[in-house]
Amino acid sequence: MSESRRLLQVDSDDAVREQTATVVREATAFEYEGVSTAQAALSRLSSSTFDCVVTAAQLPERDGVALLDSIRAEHDDVAVVFCDDVSDPTVPASALNRGADGYVHRDEEDWPQELLERVHDAARTRRERRDHRRASSILDSLFEQVPEHIHLYVKDETGTHIRVTDTLFDADMLLGKPDYEVVGVPPGECETYQDDLEVIDTGERVVDREERSPLYEKWFSTWKVPWRDDGSVAGLIGFTEDITERKRYEQRLERLTERFELAVAVTGVGVVDWDLNSRDVNFHGAAAAILGLDDRATLSPSTLRDQVHPEDVNAIDRLVDPGDASEIDVEFRVPSVAGWRWVQLTGECRTDEAGVPERVIGIVADTTERKERQRARTRHRKRITALHDVAAALQHCDTRTAVCERTIEAADDVLAFDQCAIMLREGDRLPIEASSEGLDVDAIDPLAVDEGLAGQCFQQGSASTAPDIRENDIARYRDDCRSVLSVPVGEHGVFQAISAEVDHFDADDLELAELLLTHTATALTRLDRERELERQTERLQRQNDRLDRFASIVSHDLRNPLEVARGHLDLSEADDEHLDRVAAMHERMDELLEDLLTLAREGDxxxxxxxxxxxxxxxxxxxxxxxxxxxxxxxxxxxxxxxxxxxxxxxxxxxxxxxxxxxxxxxxxxxxxxxxxxxxxxxxxxxxxxxxxxxxxxxxxxxxxxxxxxxxxxxxxxxxxxxxxxxxxxxxxxxxxxxxxxxxxxxxxxx
The missing domain is CATH 3.30.565.10 (Histidine kinase-like ATPase, C-terminal domain)
Known part of the structure; x- marks a missing residue:
């Protein structure tokens, strides 16, 4: 499928754009798009690809020549054709001088047809120029990137070098000369020159012709292909490769090809080729070292069985007799200086016509580190699960001491910290609240909240490790301690674990300790809230008790005299407005007492x-x-x-x-x-x-x-x-x- 071509017209006249669009769509394969301003045209050019721009000379806000300058600066591969009806004769000259690809006057009836011809010619010319630049750029890149052992060259129709790389041969010695002049023999006696003429005359290629050069005493492989211009051969392009080393080791490489096919893409492994019938074995790479065997010539299955871990003998049985399967993938352990090394052997067990195993070919790899990483990940997951269980247990502790003691147990059982302690703040000190059995608490004086590594951890609120406290100016020195892990317990205090070994704690220890102490801080905060709630409840209860006593006093000691006064007032027969006011005040006092008692007894x-x-x-x-x-x-x-x-x-x-x-x-x-x-x-x-x-x-x-x-x-x-x-x-x-x-x-x- 051919690549679609696109045309963009810039003209403020809607009728002109409509007429052009109709002609273009009916008579060409161009995809047409029209805009009315130069700014809109530049915007479309920035977001889409066009082969040609047709622009008027006069545009709103910006003329066509200015638009042409912008297109040439940013989109030089786009053809630009002017189409306008201006009468000023200097406009076409100015446009063409500034790089326009054509100019069409709209003062003739057939201007649409002339415009189409100019658009086709301009777009084709720009495309050919772009393709030429691209091809030239590719050729330049190719000549610049040729490796040292390859010589690349271009020759014209006479076999003369017109472009060469400066690899293998001196470029100055070759440029402008055919091969017979370089060698110094008549044309008829120069085989390479005759090859050049044959390629140029017949158009047939020369493919991987190997020959030894007596001049250089080296082996070369030569490729030559015809170079065509407008369908006819204009010369040739060739390259010559120095294959001296390849020829020197070719036979040896052929013998080793099969053995190394499985190992070429692998580093740090070995290849084993084991004949089960003759017991002959060939180790390549690190195979012998990985298996813990010397570089021997023979190996029996029984010898290999004796070499591996007793629990892995069955892996050797599967190796030498995999049954119906021909592919091998077994893992076993062999002795090493550090203990046992894990080995993985993957490959193929070949059988004879009767199906009896006769040859093992495989890749041997040391998988000890991978196994250790797997075990470490498994341990890490188990420890995290255990710490989440500890978190649930901490929420059931009813005292700060219980929380801290349960945390120390988890640090010992889950994190394997055999010497650790939790210090909770009391005023300006950090006394130890709980510690592991292996820690001599009596020999440790309480630290100030800003003293030592614990104080620093408490003040900064961040966890850290000190690989060697003897090199730490802040740490308090102890004979039985070399490395320290410190983790804040929220705002409550600090947890510390110590070790007599330098750099004992790693990143996993720190991460898991932070997880554990986060649960501890949550539990301590819960206890603080519960204690505060209990204190508030007690205060409220005391207040209620006082209110009850107050209500009783008011009800008895104040109301009784009031009732007596009311009784005497009722017995009085005097008609006195002052007595009426006294009676009203008695009623008001009674109401106040009733409201006060209600407020005290029923809520506020x-x-x-x-x-x-x-x-x-x-x-x-x-x-x-x-x-x-x-x-x-x-x-x-x-x-x-x-x-x-x-x-x-x-x-x-x-x-x-x-x-x-x-x-x-x-x-x-x-x-x-x-x-x-x-x-x-x-x-x-x-x-x-x-x-x-x-x-x-x-x-x-x-x-x-x-x-x-x-x-x-x-x-x-x-x-x-x-x-x-x-x-x-x-x-x-x-x-x-x-x-x-x-x-x-x-x-x-x-x-």
Whole structure:
């Protein structure tokens, strides 16, 4: 299938593009695409491949000549033909001088046909020029990369060298000369020259002609092929290879070819060729060394059986008699200086016509390292599984000591750390919480949190190994310790394992230790949370007990006298408005006591609320407080949901606080102002205010600046606010008095 050709037209005239597209699609095999601007054309050229660009001379924002310059700079293989109706005679000359491949005027009726001819010619010329450059580039690369033992050359139709490599022969000696001039003999007596003429005249190749050169006393192999130009032979291309070494060792290589066919692609292995009938054996490469045998000439199956590990004798039986299978793949162990070496032999057991094994040919490889890696991976997986089991066990430990002791057991059993310890922080020290039996804890003084390798590990929060502590300035030196592994136990402390061997701990030890101590830190954190939860539970229980006692005292010691006072009031027959107010106050006190007892016994969160109007409630509460000399100013109203009794007690306590603390003997008057906020309300006065240094204490139960005060008024205010999930804050009013702001209120409406 021929490669498709593509044409891109750049013209702002839609009609011209449409007419060109119709002609191109009907009369050519070009794929047509049209754009209206030079920028669009460059964008398409950057993302797609085109053989030719047809452009107008006049374009929006950028003329055709400028577009031509851009195409030549980035896409020189693309042909560019101008097609326009401009009358300026300098435009075609300018375009052609700048590298255009043609110019077509649209002032003639047959301009579309002329355009097609110019496009075909321009595209073909550019393609031929590109192919020529590519072929020339390939030839240049070929001549540059020819190895030293090959001589590459090109000769013209007369057999004269026109291009040669400077390998094997002197290029200056060959260039411009046929072979007979180089050798210095008549043309008819030069065989290589006659070969050249035959290739050029007949077009037949010379393939791998081997001949010995008396001039150089070497063997050469020559290849010659005709070089054609426009269908006719214009010369030849040939190469000559120095095969002297190949000829010298050819016979020997032929004998060894079969033996090394299986080993040519393998390094670090050996090849064995074993005749089972004659017992003759040939070892090649590292075969004898891998098998632990001397470079012997004969080998019997019984000798090899005696050589291998007793458990692997059956592998030798399968080697010399594989049964119906001819392929061999067995593994066995042979003695080595370090113990036993694993060997793998893969190959073929050949049989005679009767099916009796007669010859073993195979590759021998030392697989000890691979076996060790397999065993190491298996051990690693088992240790990780064991550590996950330890993690589950740690979650059932109920003390810090138990967690640490279980960790030490795992470090000993799973990680094989026979000397290790866990140090948990206590203040500024790191005393040992648990250690292995092989560690003399009494001889070790607790470290400071910033002392030694343990302190460094704790401060940095990263695990590390010290291959030799005698070369470490931070480590504390011990006679029985040379290498140390340190792992942080979260924020709780440090785990350390020591060894008397230098560089005892490897990367796997560090990785697994980090995994184990991560589980340990998780367990210790769990215990800390549980202990904190227990302490909080105990505190809450004590608080509840105190509340119960308080409720009992209030219920008995305060309510009983109140009931007595109410009884005497009921017996009074006087009709006095003061007695009526006393009766109302008794009812109010009873309500307050009932609410206080409910709050103490049933919880501190308000669940039942009613809609409250701030203005009316503020005025109502004002009537319940001794306010001689004080003035109330309600600045707007607010509708919100809350417990009416609680809010009433809150406002009354704040009123009393202002009246009692803002009024003075000299000036008993005080103005108290109540008003709405965006999400709550405020209460402020124009008294002396509260000093900043004690503002954070005024809500504490029992705190008061007045020796006669109980210190519970504002604490009750804070509890009521908290029971509604409100926030209460204290500050200074514009008049210098105190200002309380209650926010977080469930506002319904505000005026």
């Amino acid at each position: 969160r308000v669940t039942d609320t009613e809609r409250i109007e701030l203005e009316s409630l503020a005025a109502q509460c004002w009537q319940s407080v001794e306010t001689d000399g004080a003035t109330l100013d309600v600045a707007g109203t607010l509708s919100f949901g809350a417990d009416p009794s609680g809010v009433q007690q809150l406002l009354e306590n704040l009123y009393r606080n202002s009246v009692e603390h803002a009024a003075t003997a000299d000036d008993p008057s005080v103005t108290i102002r109540v008003g709405p906020l965006e999400d709550g309300f405020f209460l402020e006065d124009d008294g002396p205010g509260i000093a900043p240094e004690i503002r954070d204490r005024i809500f504490e139960p029992g705190f008061s600046t007045d020796e006669t005060g109980t210190g519970y008024g504002l604490s009750i205010v804070a509890e009521i606010a908290e029971s509604h999930d409100w926030t209460i804050s204290v500050g200074e009013s514009d008049d210098g008095g105190v200002r309380f702001e209650i926010t977080g209120v469930d506002v319904v409406g505000c005026e």
